[in-house]
Amino acid sequence: MRNPYAAAYVAGAVGTGALGVLVSVRNATLGHAPPYAARNIARHVLGRLFGRKLSRHEASRWAFALRAGYGPLLGMGWGLVRRRTSKWTLLHSGVLLGLGVLAFERAAFPVFKATALANTWSRAEHVWLFAQTAVFGVVTEATMRWLVKEEPTTP
Template structure:
């Protein structure tokens, strides 16, 4: 792909798609969606924004829209800063992206009151958040490497 920004946008979308597959496994393993599930975040944040409690169905629709924008934008941001890590091994560079996303989310969740406090989450929920951000990072980086030669 000639346009590196378009490639980064597409890579973020592919990373988001891979994350969507992992979410089913995560929820089944935990036995419930974690506090940072996209629909929970959509429900918390947008209910306050709209001034009314959103239904579960509305929250699920908004969650899809939020993921559809968030992942590709993260991919574009990564495309802007990955110059130094593009020569690193795939997993190292991808996990670095995942750690960046994890740090951003751990900062943003309490700031926007999007989730219950992290100290109330189970150990498994913390592990799954790391796993999903790492997967997003590795898949996004792998896609970007394929698109930008």
């Protein structure tokens, strides 16, 4: 793909799509959706914004919309900064992206009152948040590498 910004957008969308599979496994393993599930975030944040409680169906629809925008935008942000890590191994570069997303989310959740306080989450919920951000990072970076062929540098 010639346009690296378009590639980054697509890569973020693919990374988000990969989370769809992981979310099913996560919820089944936990026995419930964690506080940071997109549906729960939509319910908290948008419910306050709209001044009413969202139904489960509404929250699910908004969660889809939030993910559809959020993942590709994260991909585009990564596309702007990944030049320095594109020579790293896929795992190192992808996990770095995942850690960046994790740090951003851990900082943003309390600011936007999007979730219950992190100290109320179970250990498994913390592990799953790390896992899902790492998967997003690795899949997004793998997609970027597939879509964007680096130009060889000449001396």
